[in-house]
Amino acid sequence: MKRKDYISWDEYFMGIAKLSGMRSKDPNTQVGACIVSDDHKIMSMGYNGFPAGCSDDDFPWDREGDFLDTKYAYVTHSELNAILNFRGGTLEGTTLYVSLFPCNECAKAIIQAGIKTVVYSDDKYDGTPGNIAAKRLFASAGVKYYKYEDTGRKIELDL
Numbered sequence: 001m002k003r004k005d006y007i008s009w010d011e012y013f014m015g016i017a018k019l020s021g022m023r024s025k026d027p028n029t030q031v032g033a034c035i036v037s038d039d040h041k042i043m044s045m046g047y048n049g050f051p052a053g054c055s056d057d058d059f060p061w062d063r064e065g066d067f068l069d070t071k072y073a074y075v076t077h078s079e080l081n082a083i084l085n086f087r088g089g090t091l092e093g094t095t096l097y098v099s100l101f102p103c104n105e106c107a108k109a110i111i112q113a114g115i116k117t118v119v120y121s122d123d124k125y126d127g128t129p130g131n132i133a134a135k136r137l138f139a140s141a142g143v144k145y146y147k148y149e150d151t152g153r154k155i156e157l158d159l
């Protein structure tokens with residue numbers, strides 16, 4: 001008789017998105033993304049961080065102050081990193097799992113990359129201008145999105 005407690009596809013991919021987020025050095029928000037093909041193959045992953053070669057020790061993680069002294073001037077979001085990390089051809093028709101609903105800048109990249117579905121976990125910026133803009137872009141471009149349903153499963157890994 002086969003095992004019944006194995007993780008679902010949604011748990012698997014959201015789990016990988018969240019695991020990727022754990023790589024982020026951002027002291028406030030760790031976001032991870034995982035892009036998946038129609039046939040359940042992982043195409044790419046990403047997390048929020050500074051561009052390659054830009055040291056985490058040289059750039060600021062601050063959220064307030066002069067723009068040039070904040071992370072906003074330098075950080076790349078997980079969704080865009082996942083798109084840019086993919087070097088293998090096309091992401092047309094894929095699904096993106098992400099731990100936080102995409103901002104409007106990532107929404108543009110998601111649409112332009114041909115990603116057709118977004119599965120998100122948290123939507124803590126719901127109703128803010130960037131969030132509203134992202135949803136407007138998705139609706140217009142025909143990108144579907146739905147909230148990942150928490151299963152309550154806890155996974156512990158021995159590393």
Ligand SMILES: [Zn+2]
Pocket residue numbers: 077078079102103104105106107
């Ligand atoms: Zn973003």
